[in-house]
Amino acid sequence: MSKATKSPIWDYFDTDENNRSKAICKFCKMKVSRGGTSGKKMTTSNLRGHMKAKHIKVFQKVEDLKCFKKINTEKKNVIASTSTSKENDNSKVSVSNSVTVIIDQKHQSKHEETINKHRKWTSSEQRAQKITMRIGEMICVDIQPYSLVTDQGFKKLIMYLEPRYTMPSRKHLTETVVPLIYEKMKIQIMNDVAKADFLSFTTDG
Numbered sequence: 001m002s003k004a005t006k007s008p009i010w011d012y013f014d015t016d017e018n019n020r021s022k023a024i025c026k027f028c029k030m031k032v033s034r035g036g037t038s039g040k041k042m043t044t045s046n047l048r049g050h051m052k053a054k055h056i057k058v059f060q061k062v063e064d065l066k067c068f069k070k071i072n073t074e075k076k077n078v079i080a081s082t083s084t085s086k087e088n089d090n091s092k093v094s095v096s097n098s099v100t101v102i103i104d105q106k107h108q109s110k111h112e113e114t115i116n117k118h119r120k121w122t123s124s125e126q127r128a129q130k131i132t133m134r135i136g137e138m139i140c141v142d143i144q145p146y147s148l149v150t151d152q153g154f155k156k157l158i159m160y161l162e163p164r165y166t167m168p169s170r171k172h173l174t175e176t177v178v179p180l181i182y183e184k185m186k187i188q189i190m191n192d193v194a195k196a197d198f199l200s201f202t203t204d205g
Helices: 008-012 045-054 056-081 087-118 126-141 146-150 152-161 170-195
Strands: 013-015 022-025 031-033
Touching (some): 008 013, 126 170, 146 152, 146 170
């Protein structure tokens, strides 16, 4: 593994397999130049610049991790320099190493939480499916047009409420979501009718 891939910034990028001179942002999928076409010329400057411009909150966490690793390296150097000390000193080194491992695990956990917090959901994820069904139900109950999902105001509202959610297409609503709601409602009504002792119907006009 090259030195570049060891940078904390690579927690948020994947190498473009079709063009290794570019990296793909895990959040917005934008392709960012790595600054050159060969390993020696490639840097993380553009990647850092992209994160700073487009994902500032995550970038700040990267900077925090960079500072942490620097401090952690200094700690390890101090620990290593004391490894030839007396038995009591060796015990202290073991304790220090244990503390370092715990800190590393906590930092890794925070970075995973950051990625999950900003990562776009796929349409197959449970939370995304529930929101899509609620939108479909709203269209049915309020007799809204399918074009609702393309309205800028509605899209902004959903983005504000849940940035990780991706709005479904009109085709997905018409061919999958609403027919599913219809089938569920039909089954529910048929079950209710089957349990009823009497039925009464009224009409207007």
